[in-house]
Amino acid sequence: MRPHTAAQIQPFGRKAKARILALMRHNAALAEQVQLAPDKQGVDEIIWEYPAAIAAIIGMLIMPPKSAREFIGRMMCTVLSSVILGPLLTIWVITRQPGLLAQAVQVAAHTGVTEDLHSVMGLFYVMGPWMLSAGLPVWWILGEAWMRWPQRMQEQGIPSWVAEMEGNISGK
Known part of the structure; x- marks a missing residue:
């Protein structure tokens, strides 16, 4: 790169x-x-x-990893965040918009899947975007804060970084 x-x-x-x-x-x-x-x-x-899969690529297009180590670390944390926070965010959205899940089930009924999968597909339709929304910020935050911070520290040096932070905190 x-x-x-x-x-x-x-x-x-x-x-x-x-x-x-x-x-x-x-x-x-x-x-x-x-x-x-x-x-x-x-x-x-x-x-x-x-296709819905294009949304998953957005994170890597906007802020691509610089190394395999960075890719693996960011991917694991992003998936973990999606799995833990995504369902919680979905529950929050469904409680605020109770008709959303019923509409998603209705959409699923028109996709050609068997009737016993309508509710599962409807939940997937609602949950998918919120799981992605829960994971993408972690991808971006880790990319800037955790993975690239050591590189910045090495380039800038700890004393000048501390001085910069003191200036930011004190408003100078």
Whole structure:
């Protein structure tokens, strides 16, 4: 991996943010189409363009790891955070939006899975985005704070870092 300048990185960041916002708008439009569909045929006619797996790649695209060690550490912590915090976040969302799970089960009923899997798939539809939301911040925080902090300390030196922190704390 080669270093990039801010002038090289910023246009990519703006394009990535625009793409993420476009995908979020598309997701909201799809959710509205599902709610407004009068029957199964109406849901079947909706065009589902983007695979859900693309969201998992966003973290690595925005802040890629610099080494295999960093990738493994960040991946393990991200998965652990998703597994622990994701269900809690999902429960919180479902208690705030009780109709969300019922709507997800209705969407699952139109996917072609057997009837006994509708509720499981509906829960997966609700839980998946929240598990991802619980894990991505850990990916980004670890990338900056834990993995790259030692490198910064080595480059900057502990005495100058301590002086910088004292200045930040005292407001100087």
